[in-house]
Amino acid sequence: METRVDEIADKIYRLCTLIPGANGAPGFTFNQFLIDADEPLLFHTGMRSLFASVSAAAGKVIDLKRLRWITYSHAEADECGSLNDWLAAAPQATAAQGRFGCAIWLNDQALRPPRALADNEVLDLGGKRVRHLSTPHVPHAVDASLLYEETTGTLFSSDLFTQLGDSPALTDKDIIEPAIAAEKAYGFTSLTPKTGPTIRRLAALAPRTIAVMHGASIAGAGTVPTLEALAGYYEDQLRQAMAG
Ligand SMILES: [Fe+2]
Numbered sequence: 149m150e151t152r153v154d155e156i157a158d159k160i161y162r163l164c165t166l167i168p169g170a171n172g173a174p175g176f177t178f179n180q181f182l183i184d185a186d187e188p189l190l191f192h193t194g195m196r197s198l199f200a201s202v203s204a205a206a207g208k209v210i211d212l213k214r215l216r217w218i219t220y221s222h223a224e225a226d227e228c229g230s231l232n233d234w235l236a237a238a239p240q241a242t243a244a245q246g247r248f249g250c251a252i253w254l255n256d257q258a259l260r261p262p263r264a265l266a267d268n269e270v271l272d273l274g275g276k277r278v279r280h281l282s283t284p285h286v287p288h289a290v291d292a293s294l295l296y297e298e299t300t301g302t303l304f305s306s307d308l309f310t311q312l313g314d315s316p317a318l319t320d321k322d323i324i325e326p327a328i329a330a331e332k333a334y335g336f337t338s339l340t341p342k343t344g345p346t347i348r349r350l351a352a353l354a355p356r357t358i359a360v361m362h363g364a365s366i367a368g369a370g371t372v373p374t375l376e377a378l379a380g381y382y383e384d385q386l387r388q389a390m391a392g
């Protein structure tokens with residue numbers, strides 16, 4: 149198993165492991181993101197089975213003992229399955245999640261007491277600043293939240309824009325069509341009246357980079373239209389479901 153390391157924005161690193169699908173299926177990339185700052189932060193831990201490879205890759209960027217924060221979108225194996233392996237390897241690290249996420253999962257599961265974050269609360273990492281965005285059911289799960297790094301304008305979008313198969317770290321190609329194809333294949337996004345408005349809230353941040361958990365990340369002028377197109381897709385889906 150190989151975990152590739154690419155810098156996708158200033159001192160923001162994508163740790164990427166391709167898991168092939170069974171019987172020739174395209175599989176997925178599983179990406180974690182490491183923000184190197186005075187207080188380094190990891191967004192998504194990956195599954196326990198990936199810990200050896202992903203932690204070795206992270207160790208090429210920082211001394212793991214410096215890792216200060218570990219956070220994730222929602223309670224699932226690829227988001228936080230290896231959380232306690234990371235907490236054991238990084239004695240100064242604290243897990244952080246929204247208040248609801250702490251209440252329903254993290255308070256019980258983390259080796260050490262976590263830090264509960266409010267919507268829009270900012271953690272000053274020293275050189276980087278991350279804003280916690282509470283986004284229930286976007287992409288899915290009631291504890292869902294996303295992260296926005298303000299100095300680089302990097303939005304960490306978790307499962308939004310999931311693309312099948314291998315991918316480059318960054319692309320300037322359209323990711324909407326592949327993302328809709330993956331959505332049609334797996335139906336992983338919770339469709340509620342708040343799906344579209346929540347994604348439009350992300351677009352209003354005007355991110356310069358979108359760091360995608362499964363697939364290529366994107367940077368540049370296409371980020372806002374891409375978010376608006378995704379919001380429009382889900383709004384259409386909801387209208388069709390209501391009409392049907
Ligand atoms: Fe997920």
Ligand SMILES: [Fe+2]
Pocket residue numbers: 226227306307361362
């Ligand atoms: Fe995921």
